[in-house]
Amino acid sequence: MQNDCRKCPFKTKATSMLSECSLDQLSTNHLELKLKKGDSIIKQGTYSTNVVFLRTGLAKIHIAGPYSEQIVKMVNAPSYLGLPTTFGSKINQYSVTAVSDAEVCFIDLEVFQTILDENKEFNREIIQEFCKNELESFHRCANRTQKLIRGNMADALLDFADKIFKSDTYLLPFSQTEFANLVDTSRESVSRVLAEFDKDGIIKVTGRQIEILNKKSLILVSQNG
Amino acid sequence: MQNDCRKCPFKTKATSMLSECSLDQLSTNHLELKLKKGDSIIKQGTYSTNVVFLRTGLAKIHIAGPYSEQIVKMVNAPSYLGLPTTFGSKINQYSVTAVSDAEVCFIDLEVFQTILDENKEFNREIIQEFCKNELESFHRCANRTQKLIRGNMADALLDFADKIFKSDTYLLPFSQTEFANLVDTSRESVSRVLAEFDKDGIIKVTGRQIEILNKKSLILVSQNG
DNA sequence: TATGCAATGTGATGCATATCACAAAATATA
DNA sequence: TATATTTTGTGATATGCATCACATTGCATA
Structure with a gap:
């Protein structure tokens, strides 16, 4: 065509x-x-x-x-x-x-x-x-090589919000395994850190739905681990 | 000028x-x-x-x-x-x-x-x-993110030989601290791994002078850690 | 030649995180 | 609706390596 x-x-x-x-x-x-x-x-x-x-x-x-x-x-x-x-x-x-x-x-x-x-x-x-x-x-x-996992995951989550979806609420476009490949970690760590962020009230995770609740905190994590 | x-x-x-x-x-x-x-x-x-x-x-x-x-x-x-x-x-x-x-x-x-x-x-x-x-x-x-230190160091040593100095004998152009920055490790690890390679007869280290003795082994290490 | 500073060697310790081993959900397929 | 398959959650364990702490060596400058 x-x-x-x-x-x-x-x-x-x-x-x-x-x-x-x-x-x-x-x-x-x-x-x-x-x-x-x-x-x-x-x-x-x-x-x-x-x-x-x-x-x-x-x-x-x-x-x-x-x-x-x-x-x-x-x-x-x-x-x-x-x-x-x-x-x-x-x-x-x-x-x-x-x-x-x-x-x-x-x-x-x-x-x-x-x-x-x-x-x-x-x-x-x-x-x-x-x-x-x-x-x-x-x-x-x-x-990637210098930050710890939490920092890299925060980076990735912010990137999705700011550069890809232009919204603080979005659907992760892939599985946690793929997320792990993006952030250079294991699938398990992705799961754990996502749960941590949720527990800390920084984001809300519902399946693959991500909602950034506290962007400032997320940026802080991105900077300091 | x-x-x-x-x-x-x-x-x-x-x-x-x-x-x-x-x-x-x-x-x-x-x-x-x-x-x-x-x-x-x-x-x-x-x-x-x-x-x-x-x-x-x-x-x-x-x-x-x-x-x-x-x-x-x-x-x-x-x-x-x-x-x-x-x-x-x-x-x-x-x-x-x-x-x-x-x-x-x-x-x-x-x-x-x-x-x-x-x-x-x-x-x-x-x-x-x-x-x-x-x-x-x-x-x-x-x-860098996937290989272990030995692999990355082997890579770097090979790169120097093949791409930079075009010789298997060369003088490292900087300190171990800088080497560490190139390979994403600590200075101490550079020292240790260099010593290991030397002990294993893969390279000969004399101060900053590097001589690659067994290139095949070095390539293997680069591939498999 | 003596003195100081930078670069290196090396052990002991701790920590982040991979890996393993499952269980539980969720999703796809029959 | 039932069954298979993929995805996710979570504890226990192992490990590679950074970090700390210091000794040692090499090199520069007085």
Whole structure:
């Protein structure tokens, strides 16, 4: 299925800077797909020839670590996915999986490269993205390795509220096992800490429903463990 | 001090793709400096208006984590430094420090941007760099958080041999305290593990001199702890 | 050569958290 | 509705490593 990209309401800041001409080129060179929760978008170890545009929905980037799968980060639409793995290596170095129902557009790498070449502003925005991601990466890694579990879990809960769902009440998009992969812990610890936070009145947990009751406390925990 | 960049023998792959014109522009818009071991190149928290080209020498990228300083990665010349922090944020989000004597060129951000805009090949190479760095970041983070100390130390020792010094005998460029910051451990653990590896005949440690005696074993340790 | 400070070696102790082993819910499937 | 399967809760135990405390060595500076 192909759409007119000019009329697509889901543009990133970068995409909105494209020339009409490039948008047309995009329109005729992409494949649009509707995905369901759990569907694989990019699979580590397979060949990569496409850049993916996440039009709607929520996805997780995950990578096979030496011992277990690790969720590197959560990404919500609109956003480009797989740039590093597609540009940087012929074989995908990580996986991306839909965590909610989602719509994606597969864009041929060559086409994307051409568009990158021909649109300075777009190019600049994409580079900005890379820079921000790398900085985020550094910080995330430093936090993960230095903070204790409570701190990391608080971080994750705050991230969901502020960056992903933009609300202090939300439904965790996955199981505690996956949460553990995101925060580098064991499933059991996730369960325990969630219960602790609930008991302390910082959050209210109802199944996978999270309600942040005391954001200040949560931020404190994020900072001090 | 200014040099003719056209004649500079220390070019990255990207830089070698620049037009004569851009190289001239670079020549008249950069400041070359000789640095000594320990000198700061980029300082976290200060304003950033320059991209830095590491012409010769070895540098460490480090970041203030929530509790302690963490060495994110080691970089050797020739290489651009500070792109993410300069493009992605007005304030430096990490520090870079010379670990050996080094020569660097400070390039004005605007000039660098212009050159990026006007040289497709250069631009592509820089983007490739970003991609590779991000992938590396992912892997490094997964390794660091999942592997035990022996594994991480083995990794670091191998990295020095293969990527930094290109020799199985080398002088560690810093103290055990700094080594600990690179591998996310305590100074004491670095000392102990180094002694263990030595005792097991995997490496020979003489002060800061490292000699890898049994690379296969070291790789095994890196994989299995 | 003497003196001081930084870097290293090494044991003892404590703690955070993984792991194991289940039980109990919740959810999916027949 | 019954049955299987996944997800979650929770105690007991084990362990890798940080931390502390100090001895020792190496290196710099007077």
